[in-house]
Amino acid sequence: MNDDNLPISRQKFIEELRRYEKGSVSRRHFLGVTGLGTAMAVMGGALPGFIPGRARAEGLGDRAVLATWPNYHDPANFDLFAEESGVYTQVNVFGSNEEMLAKIQAGGSGWDVFVPTNYAISTYVDADLIEPLDLSKLPNYDAAANDPRFADAGTIGGKVYAVPKNWGTTGIAFNSGKTGGVVNSWKAFFDGARDQWTGRAMVHDYQLTTIGNALVYFGHSFNSIDPAHLADAERLLIDVKPHLFAISSDYQPAMRNGDAWLTMCWTGDGKQMNADMPDIGFALGKEGGEIWSDYYAIPKDSPHREAAYALINFLLKPEVAARDALAHGYPVADARVNALLPEALLNDPILYPAAESLNALEFGAAVTLTDPNRAELMARFKSA
Numbered sequence: 434m435n436d437d438n439l440p441i442s443r444q445k446f447i448e449e450l451r452r453y454e455k456g457s458v459s460r461r462h463f464l465g466v467t468g469l470g471t472a473m474a475v476m477g478g479a480l481p482g483f484i485p486g487r488a489r490a491e492g493l494g495d496r497a498v499l500a501t502w503p504n505y506h507d508p509a510n511f512d513l514f515a516e517e518s519g520v521y522t523q524v525n526v527f528g529s530n531e532e533m534l535a536k537i538q539a540g541g542s543g544w545d546v547f548v549p550t551n552y553a554i555s556t557y558v559d560a561d562l563i564e565p566l567d568l569s570k571l572p573n574y575d576a577a578a579n580d581p582r583f584a585d586a587g588t589i590g591g592k593v594y595a596v597p598k599n600w601g602t603t604g605i606a607f608n609s610g611k612t613g614g615v616v617n618s619w620k621a622f623f624d625g626a627r628d629q630w631t632g633r634a635m636v637h638d639y640q641l642t643t644i645g646n647a648l649v650y651f652g653h654s655f656n657s658i659d660p661a662h663l664a665d666a667e668r669l670l671i672d673v674k675p676h677l678f679a680i681s682s683d684y685q686p687a688m689r690n691g692d693a694w695l696t697m698c699w700t701g702d703g704k705q706m707n708a709d710m711p712d713i714g715f716a717l718g719k720e721g722g723e724i725w726s727d728y729y730a731i732p733k734d735s736p737h738r739e740a741a742y743a744l745i746n747f748l749l750k751p752e753v754a755a756r757d758a759l760a761h762g763y764p765v766a767d768a769r770v771n772a773l774l775p776e777a778l779l780n781d782p783i784l785y786p787a788a789e790s791l792n793a794l795e796f797g798a799a800v801t802l803t804d805p806n807r808a809e810l811m812a813r814f815k816s817a
Contacts, residue, residue: 493520497740500525500533500547502727503683504702505599507760514747520740528682529639530802537562537732544732545741548598551586551726552641552797558589563730565592570742573749575769583726583766586796595728596749599763601700602786602794603642603723606684610712611694617716619650622695623673631676635684635696640811641797642697642723643670643680649721656798663806670814680815688713704762704783715783717790724794726766 503526511522525544527533530553536542538560549557557563568574574596576584587595607616612630616622626634636643645655647666657663674680678693687693688706698706703715729745731738747753755773758765764784765771771779779785801807 493518493740493743494737495519496521496523497545497737497744498523498525498543499744500527500536500542500544502526502548502699503528504685504705505548505761505763507757509760510748510753510756513753514744517747518740518743520743522744529637529641531640531808534802540734542732542734543736545735545737546729546731546744548727549595549730550797551583551728552799553802554586554595554728554730555589555799556802557730558594562733563594564733565594566596566731567742568593571596571746571749573746573751575767578768580766580768586726587728587730595730596745597766598727598729598748599701599758599761600724600726600766601763601784602717602791603646603697603699603725604703604715604717605695606688606698606703606706606713606715607695608688608691608693608710608712609714611691615714615716616695617719619646619718619720619722622697622718623647623650623669625695626673627676630694633678633692633694634673634676635679635681635687635693636670636673636677637684637697638680638682638815640807641801643814644807644810645797645801646697646718646722649718652720655721655723655795656801658800658804658806660806663810667810667814670810671817674814674817699763700784701761701763704781707783708762717786717794719793721793721795724791724796726796 497520499522501524506524511524515521527536530550533547533549534553534556537544537547537557554563576593579597583600584597587593587597605616605619605622609615611633612625616625622634636646644663644666647669648657648662649655650669651662651665653659653662653665678687681687684693684696684698685702685706688696689710698715700715703713706713707715729748731741731745735741748757749767751767751769751773754765754767754770758770758774759778762784765774
């Protein structure tokens with residue numbers, strides 16, 4: 434049953450199940466809207482002392498809470514982790530690094546593991562919100578096996594605060610049957626959104642990429658905080674807003690059902706949609722844009738710290754990370770994992786673009802996360 438105490442339809446159940454399997458919604462949301470949460474609560478109340486023996490013996494507790502991005506894990510891996518450790522993984526999904534930072538700064542997030550992007554890690558360290566990892570508890574982490582481009586941001590002052598998960602790019606997903614062909618520039622994206630594709634384009638609910646790609650439209654740096662550059666970006670975004678289908682980082686449903694024809698898009702999402710619907714392509718903006726890497730980290734106030742280490746260590750197993758990569762389609766920095774992946778995946782141009790096409794891309798800069806002018810610009814854009 435849903436929140437209105439009405440039976441959920443079969444179609445709605447399948448839709449919500451697909452969103453949960455993709456990682457677009459949390460387990461709590463899925464259980465709540467389908468009515469399964471009530472059954473789970475009854476079961477939990479009937480068995481208040483139930484903690485699997487292995488977890489109890491190892492002092493791990495009964496759960497680990499993971500805050501992560503949509504469509505970013507193979508849910509089957511969490512089932513395997515539960516079988517191996519006795520620890521259940523509760524997955525919370527967020528849409529931006531700003532949202533994640535605000536939640537942790539406020540305290541009481543309840544998160545044990547979270548997945549920040551490269552440019553955000555130094556802010557967590559400076560704010561004393563995370564501490565160096567105890568690598569003795571992460572024997573599956575092999576620093577030498579990881580490409581430094583996608584691992585170095587986790588090490589600050591010679592101390593490892595976060596270990597790499599995946600990397601990727603931010604580009605444009607487009608339905609070629611609707612757009613009339615490839616959309617491979619931010620000029621074409623924003624100009625088309627205001628013209629022939631009005632009402633069909635989506636941008637992220639995430640200032641780094643939405644403002645960054647608007648900056649690139651004018652030839653400015655993706656990371657610029659120059660007031661004159663930000664004024665250019667704001668004019669463009671305010672002008673395009675009435676023509677947008679939506680401002681959302683969960684864009685797959687609209688692209689898949691045809692409501693949206695093009696969107697700002699992360700690598701793995703582009704691959705997931707393309708694999709299911711070949712008319713949906715993915716391209717990098719030729720003017721520039723973002724290249725990024727994500728990491729596993731542990732908040733200082735993690736309520737289940739030992740379970741947090743156990744979960745990260747499990748997810749770093751090459752065979753586990755390979756299953757994740759096959760499910761979500763994001764590139765991997767760990768050479769041990771790549772050795773387990775099929776050549777077709779490693780040669781996929783969406784996942785591993787030609788080296789020269791990456792030259793114009795920029796890693797996000799730490800200053801963009803806390804710059805008040807960018808935050809205020811995004812707020813004005815969303816409220817306009």
